[in-house]
Amino acid sequence: MDINVVNALTYEDFVKLFGNVVEKCPLISAAIWSHRPFKDLADIEAHITEFILSLPDSGKEGILRCHPDLAGRDLQSGTLTRESQEEQSQAGMTTLDSAEVLQMYRLNSEYKERFGFPFVICARLNKKADIVGQLSERLKNDRAVERERAIEEVKKICRLRLRNIVLSDIQTKL
Ligand SMILES: NC(=O)N[C@H]1NC(=O)NC1=O
Structure with a gap:
């Protein structure tokens, strides 16, 4: 994907394309659109990270609360986002x-x-097995440590979703 194509997107199309790189938080892509032109994908990622880290603790926790449980109600009822469905499926959560x-x-x-x-x-x-192990282990953290730990995971999810968008045909998503 050519970064010039991304930089030429209207905010409507930009949010349509990148709106779920952080689960159910299109506000983030809508906010960083104003930082165009982006140098490359890493630059988009850096702006997203900067936005998230600038939030107060309540905002970071709000982002976490937009995530569905792993193997939870949304998965059972088929109401996960497409991205989350693929991710949970890859991790074996759909065949428990x-x-x-x-x-x-x-x-x-x-x-x-x-x-x-x-x-x-x-x-x-x-x-x-790693997910069950981490879930048990991280339960021992205190809230502040765990909030930061979980936000690190949001950043990893975001990086992989961004990469997926680049690898796929931009036109099919608009
Ligand atoms: N709760 C949680 O971790 N949810 C997710 N993780 C991930 O990779 N995709 C999700 O939806």
Whole structure:
């Protein structure tokens, strides 16, 4: 994908294309559009990171709360975003047996009860066993540490989603 094509996009098309690089947070792409022209994809990523890190803790937690649970209700009812569906599928979350679904439900609930936001991890970079292990492990963190840890995962998810957009045909997404 040519960065000049991206830089020529209207904000409507830019948000349509990049609006879900951070799950259900199109506000972020709408905000960084004004930083055009971008040098390259890494520059877009840097602006997204800068925006996220500039938020107060409540804003960062708001971003986390826009994420669906792994193997949660949205997956069961088929209401995940296309990106999240692909990611959860790659991590093996769509083929859990009923005992594993129950285990995820319990751990996700415990996590949300403790922190007030859902457990977020870059599913593409983790297999099923790693996700369960990390979920149990990160439950031990204190809230501030865990908030930053989860935001790091949001950045990883964002990087891979951006890369996916570049590799695919821009026209098919507009
Ligand atoms: N809760 C959570 O981590 N959700 C996600 N992770 C990921 O890679 N895609 C998601 O939707």
